[in-house]
Amino acid sequence: MRLHVDQRHERVLELVRERGSLRVAELAAELGVSAVTLRRDVETLAAQGRVHRLHGAVVWPGDPAAEPEPRQQSAEGIVIGMIVPTTSNIFADIVRGAREAVGARGGRLVLGMSGYVDTEDPVQAEHLIAGGAEGLLVAPSWFDGVPVGGQEKWLVDCEVPTVLVERSAPAGNPAAGLDRVRTDRAHGAAVAVGHFVSLGHRRIAAVLQEGPHAAQISAGFHAAVQSLGLEVDTGAPTVREHGDYEATIDYLTEAVRRRGVTAALIHSDEDAIVLVPKLQACGIRVPDDLALIAYDDEVAGLADVPLTAVAPPTRSVGEQAAKLLLQRLAERRAGRASAPRQHLELLPELRIRSSCGGTALDS
Structure with a gap:
């Protein structure tokens, strides 16, 4: 009834x-x-x-x-602008996480893209603010992930609250006082090194893709090998242009055959997928001769030899950045003093597959 x-x-x-x-x-x-x-x-x-x-x-x-x-403040009717260099790679999930967090509060996320052109960031910001955005989530097109030559000025002078996403500014830079949310990529690299050690590897290399995250990954790699007392291959980690596969293959082949390297961290997993068959063509088998861990885990599990990978918490980065910005907007609307600025670093996880040998826990 x-x-x-x-x-x-x-x-x-x-x-x-x-x-x-x-x-x-x-x-x-x-x-x-x-x-x-x-x-x-x-x-x-x-x-x-x-x-x-x-x-x-x-x-x-x-x-x-x-x-x-x-x-939990309602964001009914609020428009949030988000500027990213691309919606591919890690940013697809970051945008998704931010959109869901804003939508859950009744707000709307509006997207702007810079295409990795740093001068486009302030143009996109002006356009979004003119269209009604009350706050901005920004992943600026800073090539090394930090501002140089005054790239941060427009951001610091921005008329609406802003939160940096997957970017940071060094102490002393004006942008260091902004809220930010990013992945702790140094921690991810250290976890990868620790996994190699647990499998018995003592001489490890790393090949990193140049760009915003190379410095963090490199720092974590160095810190881990030093604290664990490992032997680092000559010149490791080496940073190369995306797509520079020939030089990378030459480096890894030499490292394995002549210097006793048995494990390598590769950023990104797209590069690692390309490298595996090229290494095999040179007579270096993965994981028999060289254990590999990829970094990013966007497509690592789809490789012919499924790749163990460091997985950044991309969706959570977007979600937490959006929630932090909504908090700032709620403080502004209520006329309250702002709570202390926050630098949030979310820890990635290691997903174990076949490329290191041993038991695969995740496919």
Whole structure:
């Protein structure tokens, strides 16, 4: 029998009180009504203060799951601008995470792209702000991931709150005072080195793709091999242009045959996929002669020899950056003093596959 709206509300309250929290979809199915109808009921009850809404769920007041809700500011109608150099590679998931976080609060994410042209960043910012963006998430086209020659000036002078995404500024640079969220790539490199050591490797090389992340990965690699007392191959880590496969093959072949290298960290996994058959053509088998770990894990699991890879938490980077920016906008709207600026570094994880030998845990 179809329940009257008042009866349905009472039933919703009864079920949520009993269980503490329920997904809206589950509650709609249990009551035999559409999700649209149930959401309308929940909105009515939430407006009366009888339940809380939280991330697609309905929560009984006082339940621990409901505690974050009072601090979660609505972003209804807010427009957030996001500037990225591309929507391929790691940025596809970063943008997705930011869009979901903004949308969950009722806001809208609008995208601008610079194409890795640094002078395009302020142009895109001006366009987005003119279109109504109240804050910006920005991954500037800084070639080495940090500003040089005053590249940060437009960002520091920006009229709306901004959060750096997967970029940083050194201490003393004006942009160092901005909020930022990025992957701790040095930690990821250190985890990779530690995994090699756990498999018995003592002489390790690294080939890194030049660009915004090379310095962090290199720093983590150096710190790990030093702390673990390893032998580092001559010139490692070596940084090369993307696509410079011939020089990389020459380097790795020489390192394996003449200098006893048995393991290598390769950034990125696209490069690693290209290198594996080229190494095999030179008589170097992966993982028998050379264990490999790739960095980024966008397509590493699809390789003919599935690649163990360091996986940055890309979607979480976008999500956390968006939440931080929404916090700043809420402070501004409420006229509150800003909380201390934040530098958030999220840790990547190592996904074990076949390219190091041993047991593959992830495919």
